[in-house]
Amino acid sequence: MVNYGGDEVSALVVDIGTSSLRAGYAGDDTPKAIIPTSYGCHISPAEEDVAMDVEGGDATAPKKSAKMYIGQSGPSMWRSGMEVRNPMSSTDGLIHDFNAIPPLIEHALVDVMRCVPSEHPILVTEPAWNTPANRERMAEIMFEEFQVPAFYIANTGVLNAFAAGRGTALVIDVGKTMASVTPVVDGFVLRKGLTYSTLPSLVHLHARHVLLSPTSMRRGIDLIPHQLIASKMPVDVNAPPRYTLREDRVVGTTESWRQWAEAREVDEWVQSVGGILEQGWNDQLAASRPPRPYEFPTGYNTYFGIERLQVGEQFFYYSPAMVNSNPNLPKNLPQLITETLRSCDAELRQVLAGNVVLTGGGTLFTGFVDRLATELNRTFPHAKIHAPGNPIERRYGGWLGGSILASLGTFHQLWISKEEWQEHGKAIVGQRCK
Amino acid sequence: MAASAADVRSALSIPEPSSTPGPSQPKKTAAPPTRKPEGISRELYSLIGPSAPSLAAQLAKPRLKQKPNLGGGGKVKWECRAFKNPGRQDSLELKHWVKATTEPDAEYPFAKYNVQPTAYTYSQDEYTRFLEDKEWTKEETDYLFSVVRDYDARWYIVHDRYEYPGGVPRQLEDLKDRYYSVCRKLVRNRPWAGDEASKAALISSFQFDKERELTRKKYIVSLENRTPEQIAEEEALYIEIKRLEQNERRFKKERDELLRTIAGIDSGLPDVVEDEMVMNLTIDTKKKKRGSMAMDIDSPSTPAMPSSAPIPKRPQTAKNTAFDVANCIVRTEPPSTVPITKAAHQPAHLRSYKLPVPKAATSQKIGQALTELGINHTRLVMPTRQNIAHLEALLDAAAALVETKRVVDKVDYDIKLAKTRLGMREGQGAEGEAPAAPAESMEVDESNDIGEPVGEDGRAQSVVSTRSARSRKHTRRSMSISSVDTSGTAATRTKRQKRS
Numbered sequence: 028m029v030n031y032g033g034d035e036v037s038a039l040v041v042d043i044g045t046s047s048l049r050a051g052y053a054g055d056d057t058p059k060a061i062i063p064t065s066y067g068c069h070i071s072p073a074e075e076d077v078a079m080d081v082e083g084g085d086a087t088a089p090k091k092s093a094k095m096y097i098g099q100s101g102p103s104m105w106r107s108g109m110e111v112r113n114p115m116s117s118t119d120g121l122i123h124d125f126n127a128i129p130p131l132i133e134h135a136l137v138d139v140m141r142c143v144p145s146e147h148p149i150l151v152t153e154p155a156w157n158t159p160a161n162r163e164r165m166a167e168i169m170f171e172e173f174q175v176p177a178f179y180i181a182n183t184g185v186l187n188a189f190a191a192g193r194g195t196a197l198v199i200d201v202g203k204t205m206a207s208v209t210p211v212v213d214g215f216v217l218r219k220g221l222t223y224s225t226l227p228s229l230v231h232l233h234a235r236h237v238l239l240s241p242t243s244m245r246r247g248i249d250l251i252p253h254q255l256i257a258s259k260m261p262v263d264v265n266a267p268p269r270y271t272l273r274e275d276r277v278v279g280t281t282e283s284w285r286q287w288a289e290a291r292e293v294d295e296w297v298q299s300v301g302g303i304l305e306q307g308w309n310d311q312l313a314a315s316r317p318p319r320p321y322e323f324p325t326g327y328n329t330y331f332g333i334e335r336l337q338v339g340e341q342f343f344y345y346s347p348a349m350v351n352s353n354p355n356l357p358k359n360l361p362q363l364i365t366e367t368l369r370s371c372d373a374e375l376r377q378v379l380a381g382n383v384v385l386t387g388g389g390t391l392f393t394g395f396v397d398r399l400a401t402e403l404n405r406t407f408p409h410a411k412i413h414a415p416g417n418p419i420e421r422r423y424g425g426w427l428g429g430s431i432l433a434s435l436g437t438f439h440q441l442w443i444s445k446e447e448w449q450e451h452g453k454a455i456v457g458q459r460c461k
Numbered sequence: 462m463a464a465s466a467a468d469v470r471s472a473l474s475i476p477e478p479s480s481t482p483g484p485s486q487p488k489k490t491a492a493p494p495t496r497k498p499e500g501i502s503r504e505l506y507s508l509i510g511p512s513a514p515s516l517a518a519q520l521a522k523p524r525l526k527q528k529p530n531l532g533g534g535g536k537v538k539w540e541c542r543a544f545k546n547p548g549r550q551d552s553l554e555l556k557h558w559v560k561a562t563t564e565p566d567a568e569y570p571f572a573k574y575n576v577q578p579t580a581y582t583y584s585q586d587e588y589t590r591f592l593e594d595k596e597w598t599k600e601e602t603d604y605l606f607s608v609v610r611d612y613d614a615r616w617y618i619v620h621d622r623y624e625y626p627g628g629v630p631r632q633l634e635d636l637k638d639r640y641y642s643v644c645r646k647l648v649r650n651r652p653w654a655g656d657e658a659s660k661a662a663l664i665s666s667f668q669f670d671k672e673r674e675l676t677r678k679k680y681i682v683s684l685e686n687r688t689p690e691q692i693a694e695e696e697a698l699y700i701e702i703k704r705l706e707q708n709e710r711r712f713k714k715e716r717d718e719l720l721r722t723i724a725g726i727d728s729g730l731p732d733v734v735e736d737e738m739v740m741n742l743t744i745d746t747k748k749k750k751r752g753s754m755a756m757d758i759d760s761p762s763t764p765a766m767p768s769s770a771p772i773p774k775r776p777q778t779a780k781n782t783a784f785d786v787a788n789c790i791v792r793t794e795p796p797s798t799v800p801i802t803k804a805a806h807q808p809a810h811l812r813s814y815k816l817p818v819p820k821a822a823t824s825q826k827i828g829q830a831l832t833e834l835g836i837n838h839t840r841l842v843m844p845t846r847q848n849i850a851h852l853e854a855l856l857d858a859a860a861a862l863v864e865t866k867r868v869v870d871k872v873d874y875d876i877k878l879a880k881t882r883l884g885m886r887e888g889q890g891a892e893g894e895a896p897a898a899p900a901e902s903m904e905v906d907e908s909n910d911i912g913e914p915v916g917e918d919g920r921a922q923s924v925v926s927t928r929s930a931r932s933r934k935h936t937r938r939s940m941s942i943s944s945v946d947t948s949g950t951a952a953t954r955t956k957r958q959k960r961s
Binding site: 439 | 549552555575620633
């Protein structure tokens with residue numbers, strides 16, 4: 028047992044992302060519980076007023092008394108007057124609403140995994156740019172609310188490198204709202220080289236714009252979720268859809284739920300048809316790619332040719348027109364990578380370029396890996412990309428790395444125990460989790 | 462319907478056989494129920510009966526293939542036990558599953574991996590005495606040492622996390638330089654328990670040359686900043702220099718050989734070897750610089766051509782020569798152009814087996830020529846050394862002759878062709894208006910013929926008279942040695958040949 032370096036102490040690993048929260052036992056290869064981070068809730072008008080008054084603080088989230096709908100049948104189920112919230116910030120991918128975190132974690136650990144958190148050490152992940160206040164708050168939640176015996180907070184960049192079996196790596200992580208490039212050396216993040224941007228949000232907005240704006244071929248597409256459709260008839264390609272709305276539901280639908288549902292429709296479309304040209308943008312090549320059919324919940328169906336490739340192109344290249352019209356575009360991947368490598372030591376650049384680890388659900392676009400290889404090889408002919416072919420490993424690389432780390436025998440001296448927490452307070456978190 | 466023996470007897474009223482059976486009946490012996498011995502198969506036992514050799518039965522005891530013994534054998538009891546990690550200062554007890562047989566108070570197996578590197582500290586007194594530096598304050602040095610300790614001297618991380626409030630921005634090399642110089646001074650000035658060698662080794666492990674590191678980094682950056690054109694140019698230059706080096710090597714080798722064959726001296730050999738070494742050195746540095754780029758056209762590590770190695774040669778002293786002459790010993794030089802390999806080795810042989818033969822391409826013609834002269838070169842009656850030398854000379858001469866003949870014939874033919882054409886042109890000029898195209902084509906033909914006389918045969922024949930073509934064929938066929946005159950006489954000559 029010692030030979031493999033593993034020593035199971037039945038630790039739990041919790042990895043919170045913008046789109047989903049992953050939880051499972053350390054030592055497993057797949058998280059046991061994967062629940063959406065978005066949740067639905069009912070807020071009474073009085074509470075809403077209170078929340079409005081202290082906008083920006085922690086109080087925007089509902090009190091515990093408010094009814095929360097979490098999990099697979101949480102936000103995706105239509106309920107009259109249900110709002111949809113996400114505790115993660117859409118501008119930096121950090122937790123900005125800690126009130127919702129304990130119910131979410133509790134749902135994953137207790138309701139889905141059926142385990143008692145106070146019996147297990149828990150390892151939580153954080154983005155590399157997490158603030159000290161945030162991680163201390165997380166430690167507080169774990170020790171005070173869940174009464175865990177031991178706690179550790181680890182960096183997703185480092186964990187992704189570990190999941191790929193590397194101590195030194197350039198981790199390119201494209202999630203739901205954030206894309207980041209993290210240089211990891213000997214299991215530590217080089218903070219000066221870390222870069223991130225809200226690139227995936229931009230890609231999402233672009234895709235939404237593509238769908239909503241009418242073209243010469245078709246009208247703008249109605250992004251009406253299937254929860255609001257009573258019946259529909261099959262129609263020909265490009266024919267106007269024939270469906271009837273559930274009028275009873277339209278009234279009770281909140282704005283946040285509608286946005287959430289429309290965003291999901293856009294994501295589904297992107298994930299089904301979106302692609303990236305492997306060798307860079309080329310109009311002829313793009314036109315020669317076969318168009319793909321897609322049917323929306325309204326029954327409207329059409330073929331998407333060049334548009335589906337334009338969506339993925341935003342990850343790598345902005346057209347000059349786009350750059351001119353909005354100057355504050357988030358940095359795209361080549362810019363992020365270049366900036367990161369430039370701020371690293373000259374000696375490290377070749378090493379990092381030879382150990383690129385690609386992770387995150389946003390990298391599952393068709394052709395993403397090949398395109399990235401093309402872009403990298405321009406400057407680094409020896410660049411090597413590690414991208415797990417298994418989608419589970421690709422999407423939950425951070426969790427997997429945490430699972431590996433927390434099951435190592437040599438790791439167990441690093442846990443912050445409850446005793447230490449009570450003795451040293453918040454300072455111990457920054458001291459121990461470097 | 463089968464009738465049993467009892468039925469037959471009753472039908473024929475034969476009395477029931479008594480206890481004494483007839484002769485045809487095999488004697489039934491009520492065999493005592495012998496037990497089949499262990500270790501012998503049932504079938505075999507029924508064949509050989511109880512007379513089975515008891516020894517063999519005991520020896521060959523068949524059994525199934527033994528199950529592998531995978532250790533333990535028997536159930537292993539596991540327990541969930543709380544354990545203490547000696548690497549921790551607190552009293553945290555985690556639980557893990559261990560075999561129940563392990564000692565309850567055994568040390569945690571992973572504790573041995575928790576090794577702390579030796580951290581250097583210094584007192585205020587030591588600092589003021591040895592470690593003063595105008596660039597660094599004591600506080601910042603303290604801070605540096607704490608960061609280095611925190612990150613176990615992982616310098617990239619140390620540099621990344623180094624944020625001294627109010628301090629000047631420092632480079633990685635500055636940090637390393639300060640740290641190592643402090644360590645060096647501490648080791649040098651403190652009383653040392655061990656011997657001098659270990660102290661020197663420790664000091665040298667803290668050696669750090671800041672200037673050199675900075676230059677190295679600068680080189681790396683400049684290497685990275687090359688444009689693709691520069692890289693391509695460098696590559697081309699590299700290949701060019703390789704080619705030049707190869708040429709030089711070949712030239713040296715040839716010169717050497719020449720000297721050896723002509724003057725019989727082994728000169729320049731050390732020169733060549735030395736040169737190789739120098740060249741290898743330059744290539745090595747090149748390789749190092751280029752990293753692992755696998756683009757060198759030939760591996761420099763291969764030793765220089767084995768052929769240039771000195772050939773073991775007996776010194777040609779006067780005494781030796783006299784001895785050889787007296788005993789009719791002729792020494793043959795091994796061919797020095799081919800490398801000394803197994804394939805090139807010539808074993809002892811009879812001279813008659815190695816008679817010189819003309820080259821395959823011209824052997825037929827040479828044979829014809831020699832036959833014409835009445836010389837039979839295939840059977841040498843007395844293949845002595847001189848005879849063989851003569852034969853070789855003869856074959857060489859014949860080959861030269863044939864070659865000369867071929868050239869002469871060609872020139873003759875060209876002259877004849879040109880003459881015919883001249884005649885035709887004059888005739889056409891007399892006729893007056895000649896069609897332009899043929900004339901032009903003829904001109905082309907002519908020029909072509911001069912340029913490449915053989916390749917244009919077909920076209921030339923279409924224009925010139927058939928007669929000349931035929932005569933040409935004749936010349937080609939007749940390989941008479943004496944036919945050095947024009948091909949006009951070729952026909953008669955062939956006739957004569959036939960007669961003779």
